[in-house]
Amino acid sequence: MNPTPNPPALTLAEAKAQFIHTWGVSGAGWGVSKTLAQVHALLLVSPDALSTEDIMEQLKISRGNASMTVRELVEWGLIYKELRPGERREYFVAEKDMLQVTRCIIRARKRRELDHMKRSLDTLASLPGDPADAEYRAFHSVMTDIQQLAHVSDRLLNRLMQAEKSWFWEKFIMLFM
Numbered sequence: 001m002n003p004t005p006n007p008p009a010l011t012l013a014e015a016k017a018q019f020i021h022t023w024g025v026s027g028a029g030w031g032v033s034k035t036l037a038q039v040h041a042l043l044l045v046s047p048d049a050l051s052t053e054d055i056m057e058q059l060k061i062s063r064g065n066a067s068m069t070v071r072e073l074v075e076w077g078l079i080y081k082e083l084r085p086g087e088r089r090e091y092f093v094a095e096k097d098m099l100q101v102t103r104c105i106i107r108a109r110k111r112r113e114l115d116h117m118k119r120s121l122d123t124l125a126s127l128p129g130d131p132a133d134a135e136y137r138a139f140h141s142v143m144t145d146i147q148q149l150a151h152v153s154d155r156l157l158n159r160l161m162q163a164e165k166s167w168f169w170e171k172f173i174m175l176f177m
Contacts, residue, residue: 016045020059031109035061039069040078043094049082051089077104103161110157118154121147 010018020041027037038059043050050058056066070092073079078101082091095101125143129136 019045030105033069035059035065036069036072039066040073040094043073043079043092044096046094049091049093051091053089055092076108106157106161110154110161114150114154114157118147118150121150 020038023041023044024034024038027034030037039055042055042058052063052066052070055061055070056063059066061069070079074081074092077095079092079094082093084091095104121143125140125147127140127143129140131137
């Protein structure tokens with residue numbers, strides 16, 4: 001029986017490239033573009049702030065793509081501008097506290113998706129109709145159930161955004177025990 005050989009050790013540059021690639025591919029599953037996730041990953045693993053030109057060069061993307069992506073990451077609160085006296089270029093650094101990153105993502109996704117859905121469900125669940133009509137009852141029942149789930153999800157997400165690090169990790173770990 002031949003033991004499985006250990007894979008060759010990665011260099012730091014290879015490990016960073018693999019992380020950026022993996023984070024980027026995962027971005028599609030999170031509903032964001034691959035480039036947005038890759039720029040975020042690059043800034044997460046960069047010890048220093050990077051300019052748009054640095055990002056373009058390292059990820060081999062266009063200026064327009066880099067600029068739009070950086071702007072969106074700033075809007076999400078996942079990266080920040082770093083001012084350097086005497087520099088005309090803008091530099092960017094990622095939020096590295098993963099609980100804060102989670103809060104930023106929840107806040108942005110909640111604002112873009114859940115808040116809109118809640119407003120729509122509130123309107124649909126209040127649709128007037130004849131309770132004796134089976135089709136109306138079925139529609140109203142489903143809308144009310146989804147509306148209640150959306151409101152519970154909203155409260156849960158609000159608690160997560162306000163959670164302290166110790167509370168968050170304690171509750172998260174309890175999910176798996």
